Amino acid sequence: MSIDLTRYSTNDFFDEMLERPNRARTWSKQLVAHLRQMDDGELAARQASAELAIKEMGITFTVYNEQDGTIDRNWPFDIVPRIIPRQEWERVAAGLRQRVKALNLFIDDLYHEQRIVKEGVFPAEVLKQSKNFRPQCCGVNPPHRVWAHICGSDLVRDRDGTIYVLEDNLRVPSGVSYMLENRLVTKRVFPELFEDYAPLPVNDYPTRLYETLASLSPRKVKRPVVAVLTPGIYNSAYFEHAYLAQEMGAELVEGRDLFVDSDDKVYMRTISGPQRVDVIYRRIDDDFIDPEVFRPDSALGVSGLIRAWKAGNVGLANAPGAGVADDKVVYAFVPEIIKYYLNEAPGIPNVPTYRCMYPDEQKYVLDHLEELVVKPANESGGYGMLMGPTSTKAERETFTKLIRKDPRNYIGQPTLGISTVPTVVGRDLEPRHVDLRPFILSGRDTLVTAGGLTRVALRKGSLVVNSSQGGGSKDTWIVDMEDN
Numbered sequence: 001m002s003i004d005l006t007r008y009s010t011n012d013f014f015d016e017m018l019e020r021p022n023r024a025r026t027w028s029k030q031l032v033a034h035l036r037q038m039d040d041g042e043l044a045a046r047q048a049s050a051e052l053a054i055k056e057m058g059i060t061f062t063v064y065n066e067q068d069g070t071i072d073r074n075w076p077f078d079i080v081p082r083i084i085p086r087q088e089w090e091r092v093a094a095g096l097r098q099r100v101k102a103l104n105l106f107i108d109d110l111y112h113e114q115r116i117v118k119e120g121v122f123p124a125e126v127l128k129q130s131k132n133f134r135p136q137c138c139g140v141n142p143p144h145r146v147w148a149h150i151c152g153s154d155l156v157r158d159r160d161g162t163i164y165v166l167e168d169n170l171r172v173p174s175g176v177s178y179m180l181e182n183r184l185v186t187k188r189v190f191p192e193l194f195e196d197y198a199p200l201p202v203n204d205y206p207t208r209l210y211e212t213l214a215s216l217s218p219r220k221v222k223r224p225v226v227a228v229l230t231p232g233i234y235n236s237a238y239f240e241h242a243y244l245a246q247e248m249g250a251e252l253v254e255g256r257d258l259f260v261d262s263d264d265k266v267y268m269r270t271i272s273g274p275q276r277v278d279v280i281y282r283r284i285d286d287d288f289i290d291p292e293v294f295r296p297d298s299a300l301g302v303s304g305l306i307r308a309w310k311a312g313n314v315g316l317a318n319a320p321g322a323g324v325a326d327d328k329v330v331y332a333f334v335p336e337i338i339k340y341y342l343n344e345a346p347g348i349p350n351v352p353t354y355r356c357m358y359p360d361e362q363k364y365v366l367d368h369l370e371e372l373v374v375k376p377a378n379e380s381g382g383y384g385m386l387m388g389p390t391s392t393k394a395e396r397e398t399f400t401k402l403i404r405k406d407p408r409n410y411i412g413q414p415t416l417g418i419s420t421v422p423t424v425v426g427r428d429l430e431p432r433h434v435d436l437r438p439f440i441l442s443g444r445d446t447l448v449t450a451g452g453l454t455r456v457a458l459r460k461g462s463l464v465v466n467s468s469q470g471g472g473s474k475d476t477w478i479v480d481m482e483d484n
Contacts, residue, residue: 040427076472095347132323159417199477200450206247212443216315224278260304365412451476
């Protein structure tokens with residue numbers, strides 16, 4: 001039976017492919033025509049082929065389970081790509097460059113003069129209660145005055161087509177390896193589509209990442225020694241750590257592979273003797289990176305690493321302390337941050353946000369818990385939230401107590417009608433909600449990936465796209481309209 005898109009219902013959400021049932025958006029016409037030519041058996045077979053390719057390629061992620069411990073699972077992937085016209089994407093990319101530039105200026109200011117606080121633009125109490133502000137980093141001047149070298153800002157589109165920034169990930173953002181692998185799998189499963197479309201490439205990301213990291217090197221050598229510092233094989237993003245190290249031609253190391261000598265330089269243990277390391281792309285949280293400075297019980301980090309970094313003998317990405325801007329309460333102030341440092345209006349708006357630290361905004365949140373999404377400042381992965389429209393009375397009562405006990409730690413946001421993309425469900429296509437995580441590299445230059453990682457909520461009606469909670473992903477295509 002052929003694929004029937006006349007029954008495809010967007011349910012009043014903005015669908016990235018269809019304007020309405022069976023009516024393709026301009027940039028999706030060729031893809032929709034191709035899907036119409038397929039029968040449901042071929043669609044299911046191609047999805048199965050993609051899943052087999054993922055298994056063969058060893059594309060996995062790790063889930064933590066209280067009963068079974070850590071489990072490696074094949075990466076969940078849907079074969080129908082998400083398409084974004086290039087003209088729209090260029091506006092989005094400009095907004096992302098603006099945002100990351102302002103956030104880096106903000107972080108640098110907080111670890112130096114704190115002008116934005118002294119001038120009353122950013123509340124002193126928010127900084128004082130920040131879990132990710134590191135006093136140990138005050139006065140440090142990282143290369144290019146950049147702290148967040150790799151940023152993953154999550155974007156969503158509302159019912160009216162408006163794109164919003166949902167949050168900024170500035171500590172150790174993950175997912176870019178899946179963006180790269182998604183493209184490879186899509187080429188294997190739908191090679192003929194690449195004859196009709198010419199999506200902007202993403203395969204240069206490892207090279208661009210290496211160039212960004214190399215620009216942080218204290219030694220001006222032709223090819224600085226770059227290492228990816230991983231917590232180890234049981235980390236949920238270990239696949240990505242190993243993948244990026246291999247693609248960059250960098251070293252994959254654990255803390256025990258490195259040491260800081262009396263000269264405050266970092267060395268890697270090798271069978272040929274110690275080798276100096278110039279730049280470390282660390283995938284370990286601040287708390288565990290250096291037991292000499294942060295948690296003394298950490299076995300994951302490198303004793304003396306912060307000392308070497310402060311001495312200017314090693315580059316660290318992302319810089320320790322960058323997470324001060326990776327806070328959902330700080331997020332609520334980003335429009336003011338952009339205005340303060342750049343004297344510009346945000347290129348991409350925030351989701352309207354209520355800050356529970358302010359009594360009037362707290363009252364609104366408490367009075368409208370059934371309608372809002374309530375988020376704690378520093379949780380990630382979709383955990384610790386209240387989804388108001390699907391919450392129980394007991395859950396709302398619990399959050400009322402939490403908000404009143406620690407109002408600085410919570411924000412409230414309206415429940416957006418997040419856009420959908422057709423997704424393979426059995427032998428048919430059904431709408432599923434998606435977000436998008438582009439990656440922004442900042443060093444000597446700034447680069448925004450051509451698209452990013454489209455994450456999809458595979459469960460019907462769900463808005464949670466995280467892979468640890470049943471989400472998956474799609475390939476993301478940025479295309480020139482004139483080519484279609």
